[in-house]
Amino acid sequence: MKFALFIGCNIPARVPHFERAARVVLAELQVDLVDVRRFNCCGYPLRNIDMQTALLFAARNLALAEAEGVDLLTLCQCCYGTLKKAAHQLANDAAAKAEANRFLARRGLAYEGKSEVKHLLSLLHKDIGTAAIKERVKAPFKNLKIAAHYGCHVLRPSDVMQFDDPVAPRVLDDLVALTGAKSVDWSQKLECCGAPLMGVNDALSKKLTAGKLADAKAAGADYLSVACPWCQIQFDTVQQQMEREGLSDVDLPSILYPQLLGLAMGLSEKALGLAENKKEIRGVNAFIAQ
Amino acid sequence: MFFTVALYTSLAIFAIGMLYKITTWFTRKVGFRGRQFTAWQRFSAFLRGLVGVLFSAKLFALIRALILDVLLHARIFKEDRLRWSMHMLIFSGFMMLFFMHAMEKHITMNLFPHYYSTLNPFLFLRNLFGLMVIVGVGIAIYRRFIIKVPRLMSGFMDKTTIVIVGVIILSGFLLEGAKMSSHTEFTYMVEDYAAIWDDEELEALESYWVQKFGTVSPTLKRPFAPEVLEMGYESHLANCADCHSPNKTAFVSYATAKAIAPVALFLDRVNAVGILWYVHILACFIGLAYLPFSKMLHMFSSTLTLLANAVMDPEHSLPANIATRQVLELDACTRCGTCNLRCSVSVAFEAKGNRLVLPAQKLAFLREYVRGGGLSREDLRAVHEGFYLCTNCDRCTVVCPAGINLRELWLSVREPLLATEGPTFHTLSPFSLFRGLNRHRLPAEGYERPVNEALETMAAKFPLVRDTAAEIAVSPIDTAFKAGTGNAADRTDTFVNCFACENCTTVCPVVQAFDDPQAAVGLLPHQIMRSLGLGLKDLALGAPMLWNCLTCYQCQEHCPQGVKVTDVLYELKNQAVREASCVNNNDGLRVNE
Numbered sequence: 001m002k003f004a005l006f007i008g009c010n011i012p013a014r015v016p017h018f019e020r021a022a023r024v025v026l027a028e029l030q031v032d033l034v035d036v037r038r039f040n041c042c043g044y045p046l047r048n049i050d051m052q053t054a055l056l057f058a059a060r061n062l063a064l065a066e067a068e069g070v071d072l073l074t075l076c077q078c079c080y081g082t083l084k085k086a087a088h089q090l091a092n093d094a095a096a097k098a099e100a101n102r103f104l105a106r107r108g109l110a111y112e113g114k115s116e117v118k119h120l121l122s123l124l125h126k127d128i129g130t131a132a133i134k135e136r137v138k139a140p141f142k143n144l145k146i147a148a149h150y151g152c153h154v155l156r157p158s159d160v161m162q163f164d165d166p167v168a169p170r171v172l173d174d175l176v177a178l179t180g181a182k183s184v185d186w187s188q189k190l191e192c193c194g195a196p197l198m199g200v201n202d203a204l205s206k207k208l209t210a211g212k213l214a215d216a217k218a219a220g221a222d223y224l225s226v227a228c229p230w231c232q233i234q235f236d237t238v239q240q241q242m243e244r245e246g247l248s249d250v251d252l253p254s255i256l257y258p259q260l261l262g263l264a265m266g267l268s269e270k271a272l273g274l275a276e277n278k279k280e281i282r283g284v285n286a287f288i289a290q
Numbered sequence: 291m292f293f294t295v296a297l298y299t300s301l302a303i304f305a306i307g308m309l310y311k312i313t314t315w316f317t318r319k320v321g322f323r324g325r326q327f328t329a330w331q332r333f334s335a336f337l338r339g340l341v342g343v344l345f346s347a348k349l350f351a352l353i354r355a356l357i358l359d360v361l362l363h364a365r366i367f368k369e370d371r372l373r374w375s376m377h378m379l380i381f382s383g384f385m386m387l388f389f390m391h392a393m394e395k396h397i398t399m400n401l402f403p404h405y406y407s408t409l410n411p412f413l414f415l416r417n418l419f420g421l422m423v424i425v426g427v428g429i430a431i432y433r434r435f436i437i438k439v440p441r442l443m444s445g446f447m448d449k450t451t452i453v454i455v456g457v458i459i460l461s462g463f464l465l466e467g468a469k470m471s472s473h474t475e476f477t478y479m480v481e482d483y484a485a486i487w488d489d490e491e492l493e494a495l496e497s498y499w500v501q502k503f504g505t506v507s508p509t510l511k512r513p514f515a516p517e518v519l520e521m522g523y524e525s526h527l528a529n530c531a532d533c534h535s536p537n538k539t540a541f542v543s544y545a546t547a548k549a550i551a552p553v554a555l556f557l558d559r560v561n562a563v564g565i566l567w568y569v570h571i572l573a574c575f576i577g578l579a580y581l582p583f584s585k586m587l588h589m590f591s592s593t594l595t596l597l598a599n600a601v602m603d604p605e606h607s608l609p610a611n612i613a614t615r616q617v618l619e620l621d622a623c624t625r626c627g628t629c630n631l632r633c634s635v636s637v638a639f640e641a642k643g644n645r646l647v648l649p650a651q652k653l654a655f656l657r658e659y660v661r662g663g664g665l666s667r668e669d670l671r672a673v674h675e676g677f678y679l680c681t682n683c684d685r686c687t688v689v690c691p692a693g694i695n696l697r698e699l700w701l702s703v704r705e706p707l708l709a710t711e712g713p714t715f716h717t718l719s720p721f722s723l724f725r726g727l728n729r730h731r732l733p734a735e736g737y738e739r740p741v742n743e744a745l746e747t748m749a750a751k752f753p754l755v756r757d758t759a760a761e762i763a764v765s766p767i768d769t770a771f772k773a774g775t776g777n778a779a780d781r782t783d784t785f786v787n788c789f790a791c792e793n794c795t796t797v798c799p800v801v802q803a804f805d806d807p808q809a810a811v812g813l814l815p816h817q818i819m820r821s822l823g824l825g826l827k828d829l830a831l832g833a834p835m836l837w838n839c840l841t842c843y844q845c846q847e848h849c850p851q852g853v854k855v856t857d858v859l860y861e862l863k864n865q866a867v868r869e870a871s872c873v874n875n876n877d878g879l880r881v882n883e
Contacts, residue, residue: 009634010681013683014727040633040634040636040637041635041681044720045719045721045723046638046679046719047719047841048720048863049716049718049863049867051860051861053637053642057635057638060637089780090779093777093778093780094778095778103640103641106640152843152844153841153843156842156846156847157843157847157857158847192842194840195720196841196842197838198723198727199721199722200717200838201838204803204838207803208799208800208840230720233723233727
């Protein structure tokens, strides 16, 4: 299996250990990754202001993956949502596609729609498969309770995203379960992390985050687990800021899913960048069955 | 006399220019950090920081950066091998010429007591180094004007640099070639260095030089008899060879001499050697005098930036030193375009043409701006957009060959630029994440102003939501609105299917977060859909709900009628920005498109 890894903008700057953890896990699972340096922003942050230009951002990335002859793999829900939505629009809106191709042609690119957009979670769950991954689990967790947080933009709008059942998704729960951890039920599981409003309406953004943290904690979770840099920033960096500001005291750290899986596969704490999380997560080692 | 006057004049201009530049590094203010310190505070912080580095383990980091980044250009090597070759050729060739040739009296003669500029290896090396520079300049021209590296923009300074360096080296080769072919030069040398009293021997020596050294004689023409050449060779050995290596080893100049041989006698008559000497010397002195004000300043400013950033970090360095470094960094940019090439949002420039989206163009703007260059009202929108339409992905910082910490620079300059007149609608988008995350590092006063100003501008443009008492006249009903919305894929015109079941509002996490959501967000999601159904576009466009939407798509997912609620909100946000941008046009601001 070969993919062009699309790391987007937040991961290299603010969650670089997410990329590293994903790479070591995918290498273990024999997934080949191509790096396309010319990839640009997916277009997500621009959609509020100018969707037409945002579509060109996405189209250029899709065309670059297409030129490489591979599918595009993202680690970010918002990149996934934006690229997937763009592919949907380009497939169903001939005028938009023609305009995008006029733009791309200036730099020798073209969009046909040959490359698919995939998220890390669906690659693991569907393409590699939970059974195959489970065989690689050498150090399963025991008595570890995880609150799985999906992230909005992989799930919804479900007709475009085609990721999982938007009301009762299983993908991340299954992936958590195969590590030996228990995926707890929590009512706010499918809600937004609050990150899209960070910097726009900080109070509201943090309020939503606080609500989610409290709900997951009440459900008995030891850790959150996410697979999106925006959500991770919110639950890690912003949670830590909220603690300093006295806005949260539930102390529920978030572990990136490839970190969780990597540990269960017996990969080293260092390779998975556990120490680079803002909030301490190395306590999760104590849950590995001896 | 001319030489001395020109040398000291250009040296004086160079020295004054450098002093001026260094002064500006301490006096000019960039970003919010620059405003916090006086020049004197910054200078004393610099001295403290310098002493702290020189007497600590950081010295090793400094030496490492000096070798890897400054001398070997490791950062350029990682980015682009062709560019590395180009810069290495120009840099090493020019430096060697400077030390060996230009400074021959002060350096080469002291190192080599038997030095003569006409002896090898110097004769050969001068040509080699000169050729290296010419090849490097050739690659520069090829990259900028032939393959046209994307988003590499060539300004006045880039062109003048190429011209000055090119003229210095080419005039040098021409000068040496003209000297080789000049009969007058030959005669001078014979008079000065040779002890020949015999006309026959003199003629033989001249014949030998015509044959072997490229001299063009007005009287003697090839072919020569072997015994004449033999005699000339003997005389050459006795009179010349000790101080003059074969001209052929100066391969470029010799080829030049051969090329100009047909017109050599004419050139000699018009004293081309003298003219070319003036051209060569003047080009060097103009380059020297212009250096502090030109792109070539980067040999100092980029070096200092690379060294400074090797030992500084935002957490521990003195803020006053960061303020100073950020002014220096503006001079360190060589407009090489690497950041532009790697910029995550450069598509916005290519689609819309706002140059200020690109990092190197932002730096160019800042250089003018901190110098006190005005900010025309037309520029304001471009500035606001350019400095905010940035994902802070750090790519520019990672790739900058001059080691400029652009990440910190953007953080610092964004604040005062946001405070300039006019709203920045991009603050109402996830581009704000970075600013939100770094709130604790920004001045507390004014943090909320940019978002509030954008919201206020929206509220003023679309006042219907706020004014709940106002009767809504029939006239604002916009029956054409539906036709203008959506596209074949998004179907945002589905708002007409809304029957106000309120599912969207019920599942909205933003609505749930408020005790009195209507007061907070103006219109609830279902009310926005119904407003559109009624043709009350201006009512919907004014709803603060738009700017508090998380885009989590819960509403859209749960609509039993298939209304693309979130996508409709996106559509409205785009429209509101477009229309609010137009209203500013009446105040003299540039329109969005």
